[in-house]
Amino acid sequence: MALAVGIRGLTRSLLRPWVRVPGPARGRTEPAAGGGDGVRCFGSPRVLVEPDPAAGFAVMKMRNPPVNSLSLEFLTELLISLEKLESDKAFHAIILTSDCPGIFSAGLDLMEMCGRDPTHYAEYWKAVQELWLRFYLSHLVVISAINGVNAAGGCLLALSCDYRVLADNPKYAMGLNETLLGIIAPFWFKDTLVNTVGHRTAERALQLGLLFPPAEALQVGMVDKVVPEDQVLSAARSELAQWLAIPGHARQLTKSLMRKPTADRLLKERDADIQNFVRFISRDAIQKALRVYLEKLKQKKT
Numbered sequence: 034m035a036l037a038v039g040i041r042g043l044t045r046s047l048l049r050p051w052v053r054v055p056g057p058a059r060g061r062t063e064p065a066a067g068g069g070d071g072v073r074c075f076g077s078p079r080v081l082v083e084p085d086p087a088a089g090f091a092v093m094k095m096r097n098p099p100v101n102s103l104s105l106e107f108l109t110e111l112l113i114s115l116e117k118l119e120s121d122k123a124f125h126a127i128i129l130t131s132d133c134p135g136i137f138s139a140g141l142d143l144m145e146m147c148g149r150d151p152t153h154y155a156e157y158w159k160a161v162q163e164l165w166l167r168f169y170l171s172h173l174v175v176i177s178a179i180n181g182v183n184a185a186g187g188c189l190l191a192l193s194c195d196y197r198v199l200a201d202n203p204k205y206a207m208g209l210n211e212t213l214l215g216i217i218a219p220f221w222f223k224d225t226l227v228n229t230v231g232h233r234t235a236e237r238a239l240q241l242g243l244l245f246p247p248a249e250a251l252q253v254g255m256v257d258k259v260v261p262e263d264q265v266l267s268a269a270r271s272e273l274a275q276w277l278a279i280p281g282h283a284r285q286l287t288k289s290l291m292r293k294p295t296a297d298r299l300l301k302e303r304d305a306d307i308q309n310f311v312r313f314i315s316r317d318a319i320q321k322a323l324r325v326y327l328e329k330l331k332q333k334k335t
């Protein structure tokens with residue numbers, strides 16, 4: 034099986050980078066995230082970036098409706114946005130949030146893991162790995178402003194940030210709920226959770242597939258702050274000030290010191306992890322479990 038799927042090649046083939054933002058924001062000069070005037074939003078169909086270069090950060094808004102599920106195209110666009118901001122010296126930080134009301138992310142896109150062939154599964158998994166590695170190790174400060182429910186792969190993305198602010202709405206539960214689907218969070222999902230909440234809480238949460246409502250998420254340390262829903266972005270911005278006041282090189286090296294051993298575990302066995310995923314997800318029993326779960330999601334509406 035060809036595992037050498039290059040995400041950079043993939044991004045080039047899938048996207049015209051920095052297409053003008055479609056929809057309401059197209060061609061419009063919007064107030065920048067931090068309140069500056071005259072800075073143009075940019076992005077791609079599924080990721081809207083509101084830059085505030087004067088303040089040194091950008092707000093990255095995920096908008097892959099209805100539920101910000103992390104499809105291959107969406108993952109690719111998130112990576113391109115991150116790369117773009119990382120390579121611009123004007124930016125020191127990102128606030129990651131959602132443009133889909135009530136949903137931060139429904140996690141990995143189940144349609145990418147159901148009824149496809151092994152080459153597709155390998156390509157998809159490589160993109161999932163890449164997203165985690167790039168966000169987890171980003172030299173930028175990344176703060177998530179979690180303004181909706183946040184499951185599994187979406188929760189992983191938030192856990193990869195440096196700080197998490199969650200909107201205080203009992204519907205906005207978050208966690209790694211993979212076992213509820215009959216699947217297993219990979220070791221690097223697990224490691225990221227353990228590094229955030231500690232071993233005992235992670236063990237219980239992973240086995241039971243727990244989704245924590247805001248008060249509990251705060252109590253176990255899955256998020257750092259819970260604020261009224263209309264203050265999530267402003268709270269993230271206020272927090273950012275403290276992070277940006279630290280000399281950048283010292284903070285970045287410290288982040289790397291803390292995170293590199295965890296990332297290295299995946300980097301050392303990346304291809305094996307892809308092969309494990311492909312083998313696991315291709316199993317008839319797993320495909321059946323995913324189809325049943327998807328069906329339940331659909332039936333919920335009727």
Ligand SMILES: CCCCC/C=C/C(=O)SCCNC(=O)CCNC(=O)[C@H](O)C(C)(C)COP(=O)(O)OP(=O)(O)OC[C@H]1O[C@@H](n2cnc3c(N)ncnc32)[C@H](O)[C@@H]1OP(=O)(O)O
Binds near residue numbers: 100
């Ligand atoms: C070794 C293997 C490791 C694999 C690691 C896996 C990690 C993952 O991330 S697996 C994904 C886990 N995610 C979930 O369990 C969340 C599932 N979704 C929900 O619980 C809900 O959709 C919701 C709470 C996020 C939102 O609820 P609601 O606003 O009521 O919206 P709907 O449920 O009606 O969903 C709308 C639409 O979206 C489809 N959908 C939902 N989640 C996903 C998804 N993760 N992937 C693909 N599609 C998803 C849902 O089926 C609906 O579709 P339609 O019926 O066609 O409108």
